[in-house]
């Protein structure tokens with residue numbers, strides 16, 4: 001058969017610990033896993049669907065049912081296939097990411113190249129942070145033990161107890177910290193006091209301090225902050241960069257927001273032109289989507305790709321930061337193997 005055959009199945013990611021952030025808490029993440037078969041080869045893809053992004057297993061499956069690759073003569077022409085799909089259907093960023101990731105895996109396998117070589121990205125070992133949610137003192141200390149091999153800690157703030165959380169961490173380690181407020185701060189003067197205090201406590205950056213629509217207070221804080229203020233919820237795709245460029249010092253790029261590898265790469269190029277720093281992040285995901293992101297990791301300033309080590313039921317062997325390091329695999333495509 002001379003067409004791509006697409007199949008998929010819903011899958012529930014089972015989190016090792018309940019994941020608490022300033023706006024919600026959960027113990028699972030819904031996902032949809034995709035298989036793309038062509039000429040005897042299979043590419044794997046994944047849509048991870050944290051509820052706040054509004055896509056569901058049902059909406060992703062409806063999207064996948066509409067996919068038709070028959071009009072593309074060259075099934076390895078990533079840019080025309082992906083832009084064709086993007087132009088046909090609005091939204092559905094994670095669903096598009098599942099197609100983008102599977103197609104990169106497939107094309108890499110057809111060409112015999114790992115994804116990072118397809119983009120001529122240098123291979124470099126990067127250090128990822130280990131994420132600690134909003135937890136009891138006891139659980140924070142337990143998670144810090146789990147993070148023993150990691151050089152960076154990422155911590156969720158925006159609780160009203162932010163100083164207490166950092167003080168707890170500082171009783172156990174002086175490792176540098178990435179602070180993620182998840183839109184939790186309300187008052188800009190208090191935010192500035194806290195930002196300076198965090199800086200004095202070896203916090204390297206602050207992610208999404210205010211509501212994503214509040215560019216005015218964000219710009220005010222960013223002008224005065226001794227450390228970079230990074231956009232996460234405020235940035236999804238390439239077209240968002242110009243809207244936020246004057247309010248932030250950097251962006252957190254995630255494949256599930258960006259519609260996949262192809263646009264994430266374009267966002268990295270554009271962010272550099274705008275003099276914005278780059279964090280490469282993730283949702284809770286299997287080693288499929290984490291390995292996909294790992295191919296871009298050497299282009300980032302900071303890497304937060306620990307989503308696959310926070311779940312109990314990974315389905316793939318791939319890039320896994322058990323020792324705190326991220327380095328892309330040299331096997332063709334994403335460099336992953338299905339293990340169940």
Ligand code: MG
Nearest residue numbers: 180207208232
């Ligand atoms: Mg974030």
